[in-house]
Protein backbone atom coordinates (compact mmCIF):
# COMPACT_ATOMS: atom_id res chain seq x y z
CA UNK A 1 0.00 0.00 0.00
CA UNK A 2 1.24 3.45 -0.90
CA UNK A 3 0.80 6.86 0.70
CA UNK A 4 -2.04 7.92 -1.61
CA UNK A 5 -4.02 4.83 -0.52
CA UNK A 6 -3.94 5.65 3.20
CA UNK A 7 -6.75 8.25 3.34
CA UNK A 8 -5.03 10.80 5.60
CA UNK A 9 -4.06 8.22 8.22
CA UNK A 10 -0.41 9.23 7.87
CA UNK A 11 0.83 12.52 9.27
CA UNK A 12 4.24 12.36 7.64
CA UNK A 13 6.49 10.01 5.75
CA UNK A 14 9.75 9.27 7.55
CA UNK A 15 11.38 6.96 5.02
CA UNK A 16 10.31 6.09 1.52
CA UNK A 17 10.51 2.67 -0.07
CA UNK A 18 13.69 3.74 -1.92
CA UNK A 19 15.35 5.17 1.20
CA UNK A 20 14.63 1.97 3.13
CA UNK A 21 15.99 -0.16 0.28
CA UNK A 22 19.19 1.91 0.06
CA UNK A 23 19.86 1.67 3.79
CA UNK A 24 19.17 -2.07 3.92
CA UNK A 25 21.63 -2.48 1.05
CA UNK A 26 24.34 -0.84 3.16
CA UNK A 27 23.44 -2.94 6.20
CA UNK A 28 23.49 -6.10 4.10
CA UNK A 29 26.98 -5.26 2.85
CA UNK A 30 28.20 -4.72 6.44
CA UNK A 31 26.63 -7.98 7.60
CA UNK A 32 28.08 -9.91 4.64
CA UNK A 33 31.55 -8.63 5.47
CA UNK A 34 31.25 -9.35 9.21
CA UNK A 35 29.88 -12.90 8.78
CA UNK A 36 32.12 -14.03 5.95
CA UNK A 37 33.12 -17.65 6.68
CA UNK A 38 30.79 -17.94 9.68
CA UNK A 39 27.66 -20.02 10.19
CA UNK A 40 24.97 -17.33 10.13
CA UNK A 41 21.46 -17.87 11.45
CA UNK A 42 19.02 -15.00 10.91
CA UNK A 43 16.29 -14.96 13.54
CA UNK A 44 13.31 -12.77 12.65
CA UNK A 45 10.95 -11.57 15.35
CA UNK A 46 7.35 -12.00 14.21
CA UNK A 47 5.36 -10.27 13.02
CA UNK A 48 6.95 -6.86 12.64
CA UNK A 49 10.23 -8.03 11.15
CA UNK A 50 8.81 -9.82 8.12
CA UNK A 51 9.51 -7.00 5.65
CA UNK A 52 12.96 -6.25 7.06
CA UNK A 53 13.86 -9.94 6.96
CA UNK A 54 12.61 -10.34 3.40
CA UNK A 55 14.56 -7.36 2.09
CA UNK A 56 17.65 -7.38 4.32
CA UNK A 57 18.28 -11.11 3.85
CA UNK A 58 18.34 -10.63 0.07
CA UNK A 59 21.12 -8.06 0.50
CA UNK A 60 23.28 -10.61 2.34
CA UNK A 61 25.81 -12.27 0.06
CA UNK A 62 27.15 -14.96 2.43
CA UNK A 63 25.35 -18.22 3.29
CA UNK A 64 22.65 -17.80 5.93
CA UNK A 65 19.78 -19.78 7.36
CA UNK A 66 16.55 -18.25 8.52
CA UNK A 67 14.27 -18.92 11.46
CA UNK A 68 11.52 -17.09 13.35
CA UNK A 69 10.37 -16.41 16.88
CA UNK A 70 7.25 -14.77 18.18
CA UNK A 71 7.37 -13.16 21.60
CA UNK A 72 5.01 -11.06 23.62
CA UNK A 73 5.70 -8.66 26.44
CA UNK A 74 3.62 -8.95 29.55
CA UNK A 75 2.40 -5.86 31.32
CA UNK A 76 -0.63 -3.66 31.69
CA UNK A 77 0.73 -0.62 29.89
CA UNK A 78 1.56 -0.13 26.24
CA UNK A 79 5.22 0.01 27.22
CA UNK A 80 7.20 -3.22 27.41
CA UNK A 81 7.58 -4.59 30.89
CA UNK A 82 10.69 -6.60 30.09
CA UNK A 83 8.91 -9.83 31.02
CA UNK A 84 8.68 -11.79 27.82
CA UNK A 85 6.70 -14.85 26.86
CA UNK A 86 7.65 -17.03 23.89
CA UNK A 87 4.62 -17.54 21.62
CA UNK A 88 6.53 -19.37 18.90
CA UNK A 89 9.97 -20.78 19.43
CA UNK A 90 12.78 -21.48 16.98
CA UNK A 91 12.91 -24.67 14.96
CA UNK A 92 16.70 -24.49 14.82
CA UNK A 93 19.13 -25.37 17.61
CA UNK A 94 21.28 -22.29 18.21
CA UNK A 95 24.07 -24.15 20.03
CA UNK A 96 27.38 -22.93 18.57
CA UNK A 97 25.66 -20.82 15.90
CA UNK A 98 26.19 -17.17 15.06
CA UNK A 99 22.74 -15.67 15.52
CA UNK A 100 21.67 -12.35 14.08
CA UNK A 101 18.31 -11.21 15.47
CA UNK A 102 16.36 -9.22 12.86
CA UNK A 103 13.92 -6.66 14.25
CA UNK A 104 11.65 -3.94 12.95
CA UNK A 105 12.07 -1.47 15.77
CA UNK A 106 13.69 -1.15 19.17
CA UNK A 107 11.77 1.06 21.52
CA UNK A 108 12.51 0.42 25.20
CA UNK A 109 14.93 -2.33 24.19
CA UNK A 110 13.60 -4.58 26.91
CA UNK A 111 12.29 -7.27 24.56
CA UNK A 112 15.58 -7.44 22.71
CA UNK A 113 17.67 -7.47 25.87
CA UNK A 114 15.65 -10.45 27.07
CA UNK A 115 15.81 -12.24 23.73
CA UNK A 116 19.54 -11.78 23.41
CA UNK A 117 20.13 -13.23 26.86
CA UNK A 118 17.76 -16.10 26.15
CA UNK A 119 19.61 -17.10 22.96
CA UNK A 120 23.00 -16.73 24.61
CA UNK A 121 21.82 -19.02 27.41
CA UNK A 122 21.00 -21.67 24.79
CA UNK A 123 24.67 -21.74 23.80
CA UNK A 124 24.80 -19.55 20.70
CA UNK A 125 28.39 -18.73 19.73
CA UNK A 126 27.35 -15.11 19.22
CA UNK A 127 24.12 -13.11 19.28
CA UNK A 128 23.94 -9.79 17.46
CA UNK A 129 21.05 -7.53 16.57
CA UNK A 130 19.98 -5.83 13.35
CA UNK A 131 17.03 -3.46 13.43
CA UNK A 132 15.45 -1.21 10.83
CA UNK A 133 14.56 1.46 13.39
CA UNK A 134 15.65 2.53 16.85
CA UNK A 135 13.97 5.03 19.17
CA UNK A 136 15.88 7.17 21.68
CA UNK A 137 14.50 5.29 24.71
CA UNK A 138 16.38 2.21 23.53
CA UNK A 139 19.58 3.92 24.56
CA UNK A 140 18.54 3.69 28.22
CA UNK A 141 18.82 -0.08 28.22
CA UNK A 142 22.19 -1.74 28.14
CA UNK A 143 21.74 -3.68 24.92
CA UNK A 144 24.24 -3.44 22.08
CA UNK A 145 22.57 -3.03 18.71
CA UNK A 146 25.06 -3.94 16.03
CA UNK A 147 23.24 -2.82 12.88
CA UNK A 148 20.75 0.07 12.94
CA UNK A 149 18.88 1.28 9.87
CA UNK A 150 17.67 4.62 11.17
CA UNK A 151 17.52 6.34 14.55
CA UNK A 152 14.09 7.97 14.74
CA UNK A 153 12.32 10.41 17.07
CA UNK A 154 10.03 9.16 19.82
CA UNK A 155 6.88 8.99 17.69
CA UNK A 156 4.53 6.15 16.89
CA UNK A 157 5.39 4.87 13.43
CA UNK A 158 3.71 2.38 11.13
CA UNK A 159 4.39 0.65 7.84
CA UNK A 160 6.99 -1.69 6.46
CA UNK A 161 5.94 -4.39 8.95
CA UNK A 162 5.05 -2.08 11.84
CA UNK A 163 1.42 -2.02 12.87
CA UNK A 164 -1.16 -0.09 14.76
CA UNK A 165 -3.76 -2.65 15.99
CA UNK A 166 -2.56 -4.98 13.19
CA UNK A 167 -3.21 -2.37 10.50
CA UNK A 168 -0.72 -0.62 8.23
CA UNK A 169 1.91 -3.38 8.16
CA UNK A 170 1.75 -3.45 4.38
CA UNK A 171 2.59 0.19 3.74
CA UNK A 172 5.64 0.29 1.48
CA UNK A 173 7.11 3.20 3.47
CA UNK A 174 7.56 4.12 7.15
CA UNK A 175 5.43 6.96 8.44
CA UNK A 176 4.06 8.65 11.53
CA UNK A 177 0.44 7.80 12.25
CA UNK A 178 -1.90 10.79 12.41
CA UNK A 179 -3.27 11.36 15.96
CA UNK A 180 -6.90 11.20 14.78
CA UNK A 181 -6.36 7.49 14.05
CA UNK A 182 -5.26 6.43 17.53
CA UNK A 183 -6.79 9.21 19.65
CA UNK A 184 -10.09 10.17 17.95
CA UNK A 185 -11.34 11.85 21.15
CA UNK A 186 -8.62 14.46 20.79
CA UNK A 187 -10.08 15.62 17.49
CA UNK A 188 -12.92 18.13 17.44
CA UNK A 189 -15.49 16.90 14.94
CA UNK A 190 -18.01 19.73 15.36
Ligand code: IMP
Nearest residue numbers: 080106107108109110111156157162163
Ligand atom coordinates in the same frame (compact mmCIF):
# COMPACT_ATOMS: atom_id res chain seq x y z
P1 IMP B 1 10.58 -2.78 23.22
O1 IMP B 1 11.86 -2.43 22.51
O2 IMP B 1 10.73 -3.90 24.21
O3 IMP B 1 9.94 -1.57 23.85
O4 IMP B 1 9.51 -3.36 22.20
C1 IMP B 1 9.53 -3.00 20.90
C2 IMP B 1 8.28 -3.53 20.24
O5 IMP B 1 7.19 -2.63 20.45
C3 IMP B 1 8.50 -3.59 18.74
O6 IMP B 1 8.94 -4.86 18.34
C4 IMP B 1 7.14 -3.25 18.19
O7 IMP B 1 6.37 -4.41 18.05
C5 IMP B 1 6.52 -2.36 19.24
N1 IMP B 1 6.70 -0.92 18.90
C6 IMP B 1 7.48 -0.02 19.52
N2 IMP B 1 7.40 1.19 18.97
C7 IMP B 1 6.52 1.07 17.94
C8 IMP B 1 6.02 2.01 16.95
O8 IMP B 1 6.35 3.19 16.88
N3 IMP B 1 5.14 1.48 16.05
C9 IMP B 1 4.74 0.20 16.06
N4 IMP B 1 5.20 -0.71 16.95
C10 IMP B 1 6.07 -0.27 17.89
Ligand code: MG
Nearest residue numbers: 045048104105
Ligand atom coordinates in the same frame (compact mmCIF):
# COMPACT_ATOMS: atom_id res chain seq x y z
MG1 MG C 1 8.82 -6.31 16.86
